[in-house]
Amino acid sequence: MKSKQLTPQKLIPYFSYQYGDIYLGDSQQLLQSVESSSVNLILTSPPFALTRKKEYGNESASKYIEWFLPFAYEFQRILTADGSLVLELGGAYLPGLPVRSIYQYELLVKLCNDVGLYLAQEFYHYNSARLPAPAEWVNIRRIRVKDAVNVVWWLSKTPYPKADNRKVLKPYSDSMQLLLQKGYKPKKRPSGHKISTHFSKNNNGAIPPNLLEIANTESNSAYLRCCKAKNIKPHPARFPESFVEFFVNFLTDEGDMVLDPFAGSNTTGKVAEKLKRRWMSFEINEVYIKSSQCRFADAR
Numbered sequence: 001m002k003s004k005q006l007t008p009q010k011l012i013p014y015f016s017y018q019y020g021d022i023y024l025g026d027s028q029q030l031l032q033s034v035e036s037s038s039v040n041l042i043l044t045s046p047p048f049a050l051t052r053k054k055e056y057g058n059e060s061a062s063k064y065i066e067w068f069l070p071f072a073y074e075f076q077r078i079l080t081a082d083g084s085l086v087l088e089l090g091g092a093y094l095p096g097l098p099v100r101s102i103y104q105y106e107l108l109v110k111l112c113n114d115v116g117l118y119l120a121q122e123f124y125h126y127n128s129a130r131l132p133a134p135a136e137w138v139n140i141r142r143i144r145v146k147d148a149v150n151v152v153w154w155l156s157k158t159p160y161p162k163a164d165n166r167k168v169l170k171p172y173s174d175s176m177q178l179l180l181q182k183g184y185k186p187k188k189r190p191s192g193h194k195i196s197t198h199f200s201k202n203n204n205g206a207i208p209p210n211l212l213e214i215a216n217t218e219s220n221s222a223y224l225r226c227c228k229a230k231n232i233k234p235h236p237a238r239f240p241e242s243f244v245e246f247f248v249n250f251l252t253d254e255g256d257m258v259l260d261p262f263a264g265s266n267t268t269g270k271v272a273e274k275l276k277r278r279w280m281s282f283e284i285n286e287v288y289i290k291s292s293q294c295r296f297a298d299a300r
């Protein structure tokens with residue numbers, strides 16, 4: 001289902017910063033005013049299709065895809081040819097049953113088959129600090145384990161989106177550092193792979209895996225301190241900044257345009273500002289927009 005044709009309006013920012021602006025409103029409407037092929041990266045975590053509705057109004061799993069597709073067609077239109085869409089999606093149990101919704105996978109199939117996006121790579125966001133839930137299946141009956149991973153679909157408009165893993169290298173492990181110091185004798189591994197001397201070349205870091213281990217343990221950040229000082233409730237489902245940093249560094253260059261159409265506390269805008277990317281953020285809830293100012297408290 002394509003998006004309804006709404007009348008494009010001139011976008012008026014709610015707050016403006018050096019590299020970008022945040023806008024109050026429904027993304028479905030605001031997206032219509034974004035120029036085609038003008039955004040290098042859309043990085044977002046839409047409201048999840050959870051069984052129990054969160055305070056900011058999640059869509060139920062069954063209606064989720066129908067709700068999301070009109071946004072997706074707009075995303076496809078506004079991405080540059082080498083642009084990327086990165087979507088973080090939480091999992092959900094079916095109401096009253098110890099079995100999972102497969103909405104993230106159904107959505108992925110639609111995004112590729114109907115909207116025409118490509119799956120560049122799937123990522124998994126592992127949050128070791130996640131609490132065990134739902135209590136009925138995990139803590140009481142003990143028939144499921146803790147769900148600590150969100151899927152992250154990295155989609156692209158063409159098969160070759162801009163990407164450079166040299167910009168997101170991880171520090172080498174201690175054993176790799178030792179190996180680099182001592183040198184490596186070429187030999188065959190038990191798997192049959194031959195490891196050549198190239199393996200001992202120092203590339204200034206290891207290529208990261210598609211499992212992003214980033215705990216959501218923010219407890220004393222400038223954002224939280226500012227919210228407390230202003231007596232504002234912090235956003236309940238924030239990205240960790242390092243999660244956003246990973247994709248902004250990996251998939252964009254300075255000066256590129258980054259959009260978060262479900263911005264919440266505007267972690268994406270804050271990180272884009274820090275990394276000198278132009279950015280736009282859309283958020284429907286004015287309270288969250290007001291509190292997002294706290295992200296920039298240290299920058300003002």
Ligand SMILES: C[S@@+](CC[C@H](N)C(=O)[O-])C[C@H]1O[C@@H](n2cnc3c(N)ncnc32)[C@H](O)[C@@H]1O
Binds near residue numbers: 045237238261284
């Ligand atoms: C999971 S939260 C995003 C949190 C964000 N990643 C952060 O770091 O704070 C999703 C947000 O989407 C917003 N939202 C839901 N529907 C929207 C719409 N149609 N247009 C704009 N924002 C919307 C909600 O108010 C909520 O703040």
